[in-house]
Amino acid sequence: MSDERRFPRWVYGTGTDPDARFALANERTFLAWIRTSLALLAAGVALEALDLPVQADLRFAAALVLVGLGVLAPVLAWVGWARAERAIRRSSSLPAPSAFGLLVVGVCVAGGLVLVGLAVA
Template identity: 50%
Template structure:
């Protein structure tokens, strides 16, 4: 039985559905990598002030969770677009991830250079 959000429309070619699932899994891996980076920074005691290390770890964890949630939303939006013959939605996850990654990296760089 399909979820309610996928009940209507025409069943897409299985290759497209499977490609959408592979893309979803790639985004999930990205989210897990961000969370693993947070664990590494916090767990292995990177040479930073304890508060700064905690802030960076929380930021990376939050970013990883946001990417995972965004991946699920994107998967559903793409699946619905394929079922209704609409153009694929803009990948809002990409600019979000770029901006957030740059901000976290800049904050980490400032913390390292000012200690």
């Protein structure tokens, strides 16, 4: 397929086709982020669906944080995939990860809310 017909054009319209192993490894990383997104969504829903001994408002806040991260993760995965794919196609250095900090902070906040909710319940 010509690069003019591949989506997104701003990724595939630059550089040259890389070794398929690199492109497939980048795709596997993207799919790992999608699995992480599904796990975050499931954890957020489970916090609200199960009758856990956690203070209700803190449980709800933690669930919102997890669901929010679960919704945001695929967007960040797409951006990360595209940045890495462009770098691979240009034979340049891979960009630094941009979403790790947000994910770490979000999960820590949600975990902290649950811990506090357990302590005061």
